[in-house]
Amino acid sequence: MSSDSDDMPLAKSNGRVSEAHISKAVDKAMDKAGARSDYAPAGVSIRNGPVIEDSMDVDEPLTNGNAKRKARTSIGKAVNYKDDGSDGDSDAKPLAKRQKTKKVVNSDSDDEPLASKKTGRLPPKASETAIGEESSEDDEPLNTKLAKQKASIEKKAAKEAKEIRAKESKAKKPTPKKVMKKEESDSEEDVKPAKKRKSNGASATKKTNGVKKEASSDSDVPLKKKAAAKKSNVKNEKTSPIKKGKGKKDESEEAEEVYKWWDAPKKEDDSIKWDTLQHNGVVFPPEYEPLPKNVKLLYDGVPVTLSIEAEEVASFFGAMLNSTHNVGNPTFQKNFFTDFTEELKKTGGAKDKDGNKVSIKDFSKLDFKRIFEYYDGKSTERKARSTAEKKAEKAAKDEIEAPYTHCTWDGRKEQVGNFRVEPPGLFRGRGEHPKTGRVKKRVLPEQITINIGKDAMVPSPPEGHKWKAVQHDNKATWLAMWQENINGAYKYVMLAAKSSIKGQSDFKKFEKARELKKHIDRIRKDYTKDLHSELMADRQRATAVYLIDKFALRAGNEKDAENEAETVGCCSLKFEHITLKPPNTVIFDFLGKDSIRFYDEVTVDPQVFKNLKIFKKSPKKDGDDIFDRLNTGQLNKHLTNYMPGLSAKVFRTYNASFTMSTLLKELQNVDISLQEKVKLYNDCNRKVAILCNHKRTVGASHEAQMEKMGDRIKGLKYQKWRTKQMILDIDPKQKKKKGADFFELDEELDEAWILEHQAFLVQELRTKIEKKFQKENEKLVADGEKEMKAKELEERLKVADDLEKKFKKENKSKKVEAEGKGPTVEKYEAATKKLDERIATMLLQAEDREGNKEVALGTSKINYIDPRLTVVFAKKFDVPIEKFFSKTLREKFNWAIDSIADEDDWEF
Template sequence: MSSSGSDDDMPLARSNGHKSATKVSPADDRAMAKSHSKNGPPPGLSIRNGPVHGGEPMDVDSAANGTAKRKSRASIDKRISYKDESDSDDGAPLAKRQKHKVEDDSDDEPISRKASKLPPSIYETALPDSSDDDQPLGAKLAKKKASIEKQAAQEAKAIRANKPAPKARKVVKEESDDDEPLAKPKAKRQSNGVASAKKTNGVKKIESDSDEPISKKAKPAPKGKATPTPKKGAKAAAKKEESADPGDEEEEEEEYRWWDAPKKEDDSIKWNTLEHSGVLFPPPYEPLPKHVRLHYDGKPVHLHPEAEEVAVFFGSMLHSTQNVENPVFQKNFFGDFQEYLKTTGGAKDRDGNKVTIKAFEKLDFKHIFEYTKGLSEAKKARSKEEKKAEKEAREKAEAPYMYCKWDGRKEKVGNFRVEPPGLFRGRGDHPKTGKVKKRVMPEQVTINIGKDAKVPTPPAGHKWKTVQHDNKATWLAMWQENINGNYKYVMLAANSAVKGQADFKKFEKARALKKYIDRIRKDYTRELKSQLMAERQRATAMYLIDRFALRAGNEKDTDNEADTAGCCSLKYEHITLKEPDIVIFDFLGKDSIRFYDEVTVDKQVFKNLKMFKKAPKTTGDDIFDRLTTSQLNKHLSSYMQGLTAKVFRTYNASYTMSKLLQELPQQNLTMAEKVKLYNDCNRKVAILCNHKRTVGASHEAQMEKLGDRIKGLKYQKWRTKMMMLDVDPKQKKRKGAEYFEKDEDLTEEWVLKHQAFLVEEERLKITKKFEKENEKRQAEGEKPHPEKELKERLKAANELEAKFKKENKSKKVEAEGKGPTVEKFEAAVKKIEDRIHNMELQAADKDGNKEVALGTSKINYIDPRLTVVFSKKFDVPIEKFFSKTLRDKFNWAIHSVGDDSTWEF
């Protein structure tokens, strides 16, 4: 699970420890055979917090693991909790990343080592279910997964035989409340509106960036993208309403519908002409004023600007205690800081005498922190006019870089800014956290541009590293960063044609896997018992990748990179085996994020893993010592050209979602219920595909706030009913006393607090409106309202407070509004009840998603055309599922599906 994305065919050196035998003897097979419980959790699902069947861990594991494995937490309550009385969510936030903000929660969401919460058990994650039986969720999901895999095998055979796909359970619209879908013949497969996937012999492999998070901040290109069901003239109206980005041309360009364009003869040629303005460098460092200095051993020291800038990096982030108090962060920073001191002449006191800085503990950054904090606060406190002027100046400076000309078309550039220098934070327990990210200079940057285009002018006094004209590359500029030696590329924005084509190819490749999935699964199941150790290891790895969505893991030089792992690079200490069929994974995965999961596997897989850990293997030895990622991908390509291990994640997520959506009942549902129906399917996909995340630090606070809003509506409903009694006291006899009772959770204490909140909210609302009016009057040259006007207006809040006191004393509520009637109050109660229902659905959905990464599944692994199909079929606006940024990113999916609600993955 290295962060590297290459699948180099040249395997690097593996560990030189103990290796498995080349062949598996019958005696070894018999020796590893153990009893296998038939009553345990179903294989192929995560059961981290489920019961661990069997006895103690194997001796072979207990000897290797010097520290006890992390204990699983107690099972959580399935009911929605709006308040967490524990302090488990006060863990430090993750380090900020300098790249784009993530659109939603990523599948690779960090599981912080400091966080006490772990991914959910299949028995913990509450999923709304149509049936009322008591069958455990794990068994339900396993049964569903087995059913879907069976359908996949039947469909694969039908595709190869060029026959119609086997019929699946389809749903017809029903008025009843029965959630059981009725059988209906599958509709004939329709064209997707996009050129179908073809063999790509001779086509250069493209590294897709579809797994990269897309920026929330990125403004969409002014193309006026339409929603799936635009009315006549809607496109033009949408374009007109779009606010133009800086640098936009006066005339609107016609949208480039690459999905309708004829397929190129040579797919390796990405462009014929390319023009752009290069990259935007961060501003130079501004030295500290003379009265602000780094202190060492209680005395201020003078530093060269380059060394001072490094000190400011650390001093400005003293508030980020999870970083600056981390011993690894401190050590790496201090080592680099001393190097800067050596190369810039060191530190000096007021008299110019040299000061030798040897101890980190003697450094005092508080003066720097207070200064930078003051600058930040002053920046926030600026007037709207100042902020607006700065924004306009920034946009003017960025305008030339925001767009490029790609084959004459205007395309938006994604990340044209060069990352500023700072301290590397990393994710998880990265060994290089705290090291200095050096300032990137123009001499490090390579420009890729058309031969006949004007080469961007580098900053004054500098020059580019090189200028090239590679029309088979999709990047505009490139440089190498100093921390991990990775190359950074300036690419087009997520909504560009190039990125859209890359996404399309990724999902089409996953669709093509449908034809071969049964053979692949049948073959690796057979090879789990192969006498050749290499085949047995390969089959076991394929099983884990297919069933548990493990990343393959890439070969790397562990001396220069973080000690991360993936399936093929798992070490002896990374897995613990518990009889009869439990496997516990515990290792640093992608981006040095801890991966911890407890799973139930097939009997043969458990036996194989036990064999792969057989003595004399010990800590540091490879589990799959006769397998590399390159060898695995080469084997997979023998089934289908271009097939690699990572395609399984996309296939499993998309195919599973497709089947779940096909079975949905088309009943009379509210919009909120339809959205939740989609999210329920997405959640099942995330669980089955192992897309998990840690609970956010703010989750409980958000749930508590949502719970208070629901209670507030319940209180409003009760007051409305009491007004009904004020109009007609006989209603209590007609409707029954129970109808007018308060909900149980509306305690007297809570009601008093809520009333005080409503009064304060009214005061704040009046005050804000008053201040806003005065600001407007001053801007227009008029005299502002006097303070006594505000006091007069605030009487309304005082009257509300008095009204609540009277109601609490008399236990009666006077009817409000013009011409109050029972009918009006009944209608009001119905509206409030609808709002409560929708908000409770939202709360259940939010709480169910707290440990499941729906966003990553939806953005990166589920074919977006499936979401569009659901949107069309259930008449739900696509905006309910895709933000504006995502609608631009998946514009190709929205338009290629069109009005066809029968499209299938």
């Protein structure tokens, strides 16, 4: 879809701007410069493989080196951590290659690659085995396999889009004979809408190619909220979750009654969000508690006295001295010191013990150790409290907050999300935020606007204060609002994620992505054509849509540059943010959402590579825009020509959900274990994250978790060996019957490890006994009874002493005596089989966790994959929904679980 005018206004005016038209001479020159036949497969990330250096680099190669690898010992034959770089046999496929990383910035904001600029290292590369079920017998490069799979999915998408449009077109042109019947049908629908409507997670719908078409999704305004029916006719019902896990209590019995908005009739005016609204406002943080007189901030070794306001700011920094990631950051220190000295100026400055003014000008001379020790001591005291004391404090806090946790929305009870006003402190931010360390000021009632029903009782502000304003806006879904001082952003008190309002918002988001199915082929066809356009604006727009569609880049330009950090997205990329490496590799390196570093190496279509070379052509240099004739508003306006309400962000949800849907359809319900079914789902989820470019850095704790899991697997193997030895103790003839190999110790379990594990088992038993003794004593005290004496604990600990003696005897005699009541060979054989099953399950879990280390499955599953796909998988494979959704997520996606509970043919 080309521009109507050659004189399209420039999207941006700063820096050097590209020519309005791309001459044929420039096109030919770029074609000649990039004439290569060995293009890497386009459309995939290649951080999981090396980037070959090339003498024809368009840009200077990056100086960041790859992180070094750390070899590990195996935790089992099926789980190999050796970094040999080979594929090996499928049965002994390595889980993934390990990497040593420095500081890791964890983020739950998105699945984009994250890394700290300070480390000077690139994010770890995805391992080849992280993809999942790739054939080890096939020598085809991983990138080629992924590119082919992605291309296959896109072909299916194009075919399905054409089929959907064809069926809809056919449905709109009824034959003359059927016209009357259709009119009669429509009339019946108007008279009896309740009987015609089917619970499908939407309003009344008709199936088209197995796809439910939303009755109305033509605008990008919030989804039409479904009103509660008359109390006499419609009752709030409890939803019945899919198959529950064995032995688990049915949580729905204790859950609050759920408003089934997906079954309720629609309101005529969807802009009206509520008719009546009552709530109790917000909970303010406690007032500042001054430091004891003997606890002072030191400046150049001299204790200084501060005003209460300045002391509070100093305590913010002092209390977090153990957070070296923050307090050791020069930007954090600089911002804090600026705000601290400003507070000193306002409140009279600092004074020594004689009342003389102390001029604080050098941050390095400040000593917060006494303040830290004071707060650290208080923290230790809190942790040392008994369980009974902690429970009592929590109960008291819950009682105070109880009136604020829920509101009454159109007569029904709805849970409020963030009803607590954030306490003052130091702003930390995400990633490399330039304002980290700034003082977040205390929010006063005078800054807060309350939104409530006209006839409702307005909550009272704290004594001596008043609200900034009280309004009755029934087109807004927030209950309270104020502006914070760091970025000037507005903070809102909203309903909880499990509320009907949030549920409708999620539903609408996924339905919008489903609607994109009908148009995706035309969009891709058009932007592929416009990649060759003579108009610079059209070519830039087509290239941007390509990058957003293929690599899940955010659109960008969605911020106030004056109040927020210098973060960018696709449309706001600068010259320095991309490096081009022939023949078709693009390296992205920029600060994305939340100031988190986005780094990725991707292969693109040769024409896209050529376009980016043109967009970076001299005289452009660092600081200049890549897409200088495009902004997010223009891009989204263009997309609405295809579909009302379509914006760049819909592509992320569509690509993740459609890819997941395609992968799940290919699965066969074979006879496998529950854990294997869960892994099957996770493998699909992992592929979605990789194919849609949703990645994360390896968590700092991953290495330790894998080692712990490895030790647990070894522990089970040791337990299995001891059980087999007990068989020989009962019947030595079994060695000849079963063969000596059956009773051999696993090769991983050497003598040193066994001694260490035995000591661990003894200590673990002692710890359990001590904890149980302590809990029983706490209960006795709570009930007004006497505590048990220490002698009782000594008696109980003899069990651990006996176990230690038993291990020593076994190590000396090399013989394990039978344990338990009525030991038999059959009992021990059954125990061995159970241990084999547990080992197999844990090996699968270890492989699954290792494969997921660089992919944020949780974020993909919660934010980008339609939850109804997870529900469909759980039904098809007879897996408890709890295996995929926690209790919180089951509440959040209650609409997805319930709305297709009776449907076996639902499709994304």
